[in-house]
Amino acid sequence: MKRTLFPLFGLLAASISANELHSPDGGISLQYDTDESGSLHYELAFQDQTIIDASMLGFEVRIDGEAKNLSEGFEILKVVEGQSDETWTPVWGEESEIRNHYTEQLVSLQQKDSGIQMNLRFRLFDEGLGFRYEFPEQENLGHFVVTDELTEFAMTADHTAFWIPGDYDSQEYDYTESRLTEISSKFDDAYSDNASQTSFSKTGVQTALMLKTDTGLYLNLHEAALIDYPAMHLNLDPDYLVFEAWLTPNAVGDMAYMQAPAHTPWRTIMVSDDARDILASRMTYNLNEPCKIEDTSWxxxxxxxxxxxxxxxxxxxxxxxxxxxxxxxxxxxxxxxxxxxxxxxxxxxxxxxxxxxxxxxxxxxxxxxxxxxxxxxxxxxxxxxxxxxxxxxxxxxxxxxxxxxxxxxxxxxxxxxxxxxxxxxxxxxxxxxxxxxxxxxxxxxxxxxxxxxxxxxxxxxxxxxxxxxxxxxxxxxxxxxxxxxxxxxxxxxxxxxxxxxxxxARGTEFQAFGGSRVHHVTILPFTRLIGGPMDYTPGVFEMDISKLNPENDSHVNSTLANQLGLYVVFYSPLHMAADLPENYDRFLDAFQFIKDVPMEWSKTVYLEAEPGRYITTARNEKGTENWWIGNVNGADARTAELNLDFLVPGKTYTATLYRDAEDAHYLDNPQAYEIEMLEVTSKSTLKIQSAPGGGFAIGIVAD
The missing domain is CATH 3.20.20.70 (Aldolase class I)
Structure with missing residues (x-):
């Protein structure tokens, strides 16, 4: 196990000299400083509520064969502040423009004994924090080996987590919902077989990690711009509720080979009191460099x-x-x-x-x-x-x-x-x-x-x-x-x-390998899709796999309407209609939605969301006034109430609704669906029931 510092609760809040940074809207505040030993720590608060307690920063490295501790003995030399507010146009995406708005501090540090310089770059967005380590060109540091990254994320309580087991080789797991302190006891059940897998700890989990506090806040821990560095997992110290960065080692046990000037990927923390804000965040993209392909027309x-x-x-x-x-x-x-x-x-x-x-x-x-x-x-x-x-x-x-x-x-x-x-x-x-x-x-x-x-x-x-x-x-x-x-x-x-x-991640193929948990698709947008689109391969209409192969008794844990909803809820510029043509021919009226749903969007509105329970997403078809809505539901039946005030006021639309039939159920009646056409405007409200494992899809076309 890695060395863990006891969280220094309240250290930074009580420190007069603590450095501070605030998000553009003032809702998130960061404090950071060095303690008496020159150790680096940071804290993060949302609306004056601490969400990350005092957490350690730094590395253990090897320089010319000698072990060095780059987590203590530092002093702050200089802090340079900055900010940015720009809008950029993605080649493809969930909207036609993305705003990149943040405040920034570049913190220059030097280790007193070794003279090694290391910088911390903090960027605060309205939805969260991104920070990375930077190693400037210098005489005291050239080539070096990262043997351990000591970054911590200290939790403030025993939150609910939506997690998959930490693994150096596979992400293809069902999500488990549990308290942080329950991860170790539930790990064996969560760790299913795969073609290649290597776990490292029964308290290890993968990013993006979605969390919910008892006070109603939503947290997301991940990384951005993973270039020339190993992927970061998280390992929980259950005694102190501290997540430690846990890098994927190479064949000889080292983590990363680096040469100054260099920098790490960004470590990211998103936070909101509304789950929809996590889905709407483009912070991960904004922490990456602009497009390097000059001609993207192809x-x-x-x-x-x-x-x-x-x-x-x-x-x-x-x-x-x-x-x-x-x-x-x-x-x-x-x-x-x-x-x-x-x-x-x-x-x-x-x-x-x-x-x-x-x-x-x-x-x-x-x-x-x-x-x-x-x-x-x-x-x-x-x-x-x-x-x-x-x-x-x-x-x-x-x-x-x-x-x-x-x-x-x-x-x-x-x-x-x-x-x-x-x-x-x-x-x-x-x-x-x-x-x-x-x-x-x-x-x-x-x-x-x-x-x-x-x-x-x-x-x-x-x-x-x-x-x-x-x-x-x-x-x-x-x-x-x-x-x-x-x-x-x-x-x-x-x-x-x-x-x-x-x-x-665990895609549709696992539905033919024994099935996936029914709430799986209500979690993936909060986790896997935070970093980019997934080729989930939806669109399966025949849920009984034995009808394709008598030797395979797997069952697709989804209703047909849920499969349609995935085409809107799961954004991807690459979508497959995965089932066999003969199965689509049996349900041509439902297949029509897959044929019609666009691939390019101008705007996205998240109408409702709760990880592990439900997501309803509306997207504006690029270059038109048409909108498309998708819903995926978890294990419990529920009724969604949708306000269509995102439509153009005064305009009339024809909505085609594909929904679960009243007696639909993902296990025993998954192919029960209904199609309804109705006239709607921006003043309309729709009440739609989703079955267990169900969902719905709507095409709203301007008249």
Whole structure:
């Protein structure tokens, strides 16, 4: 366990010399100072209520092989104040403009004995605090190794937390709701099996961490701009209710290799007395650098279907052959292997998906299992597992590209790396060139299994750098990236908006692996989506997986109306209609909403929200006066009361409402829904019932 300082309650509040910073609206106040030993601490208050007690700052490092403590012996040399109020235009997003308004202090520090200089940069927004460590160029510090980050977040009480287990390799867990002091006792139940996972403590959790106090405040702990540094988890000291920053180590146990001048990612704390403010915050994006891609005209939102769900459910297979095979790329002759009838990524089958996409107005078709190597890819820790350019004999790249183009549809590439980052980088230029040659403008990459080189973790510094390298390299080829099993996003899509999606959480696929908890989708927007959009792959209409694969008795814990609501509640410039075409054909009237719902927005209004219970979101379709509303509900039935005062006054709209039927229930009657059309104005109020695990979706079109 890491060393923990006893929280120095009241130290800063009582200190006459404490330095202060206030948010632009004055609602949040920060105090920070050094104590008698030169240790660094900070406190944070919201509306005069302390939300972070006196918390430690600093590092343990190694310089030229010698351990150094960079958490004490410091004095403040200078404080430079600043502020900013600007508006920027995202390439895609939940609104057409984002305001970046904050106050700032840059605190210059020097350690008396070593002479090492370290800066703290604090930025206060109306919804929270971002701070990072900066190491200026100096004689006393060049190359150094971070062996521990000592940042603390001291809680003021035993709050309710919505958490997933801390893990160096996986974020694909259901959320657990508990008191902070209950994390350790509930950890084993929360820690479900995954293809690659490494826990570090039964009091460890992941960010973004959502918290609620008994006084009705909502807190969110996360990080922003994770570049050239390991991902931060949080480890709770249950005796003092202090969260410690817990970095993902590399293969030899070090945390980060740094060279001054350098800085860390931002550590972020959001706070409000209204849960909707957490959802509405763009602080994470604002703490990232502006877009570095000069011409972004090729980056476009996409709605797609794909050859995917049938493999996830076990109906079909990624592999070309079912015969036991030891595959060696460049040596195995697939013409000598018996083709499996279950291989889904074949030319005729993909053409059927292209036809369906064209008929119903979808932009793209994802195809998984098209390339050689799937027969023995998992679990063998093969370095050279895929080459990303050689198709199976039954997949005609050229003719499919031509066929898709003729039908106004794009094919979406799939690159499963099997966690072999070195192999992916070895082939990356050739793979991206192959994509551009054959008309693929977007790629879904995957990192299933343990990371190679062996001993590295999915969220260690070098692997975080790999994910960033892949995105930047893709930008050189004008390719959009949707990375699965990668590190959770931290707003980097502002800088590189070709990162149009990530998985990095427990997505819809787990509904076919035994199901997800019914409240899962009411928590993800408060946690995973804080850092950027998720490729959640919604739109499943057949909840009984055994009807697709008799050997799979999983159940999708959602109503059909809930699946529709996800398209609005979960913002993403990349949305999939995940189910099989034949299941959509059974419910064409409900499928109409998925076809109609836009991908680009001018404004977002969060109508109601409570983590773990419900979220209702309204979004204005870009360039129109049309609005779209989505709701997802937790385990308990409830009635939403929606005021439509965001509509243009005096204007009449036609609303098409897709909602749970009166007897709908996610377990025993999930496909019971009703569709209603009504006339509404800005003075209208709608009362809509959501079933357990249910929801609703509304399209509001100006007359």
């Amino acid at each position: 980056i476009k939102p996409m709605k797609y279907i794909g050859v995917w769900w049938e493999m996830i459910t076990g109906k079909s297979s990624w592999a070309y052959t079912d015969e036991p095979a030891s595959i060696k790329i460049g040596e195995t002759d697939y013409t000598q292997l018996k083709r499996s009838d279950r291989h889904a990524a074949n030319t005729d089958h993909v053409k059927m998906y292209i036809d369906y996409a064209a008929k119903h107005g979808f932009d793209g078709v994802l195809v998984e299992g098209w390339n050689i190597g799937w027969e023995d890819w998992f679990g063998h820790e093969k370095d050279y597992v895929f080459d990303f350019v050689t198709p199976y004999p039954d997949f005609d790249v050229v003719s499919l590209n031509e066929y898709a183009s003729e039908n106004g549809v794009e094919l979406i590439m799939h690159h499963e790396t099997s966690g072999s980052t070195r192999n992916y980088e070895r082939h990356m230029d050739a793979a991206y060139s192959f994509m551009k040659q054959h008309g693929y403008n977007a790629v879904k990459s995957g990192y299933v299994g343990n990371i190679l080189p062996k001993g590295e973790y999915h969220y260690s510094q070098s692997i975080v750098n790999h994910y960033q390298y892949a995105v930047e390299k893709a930008a050189d080829y004008e390719i959009m990236v949707n990375a699965h099993e990668a590190v959770r996003p931290t707003g980097i899509a502002r800088t590189y908006p070709n990162l149009i999606g990530n998985e990095s």
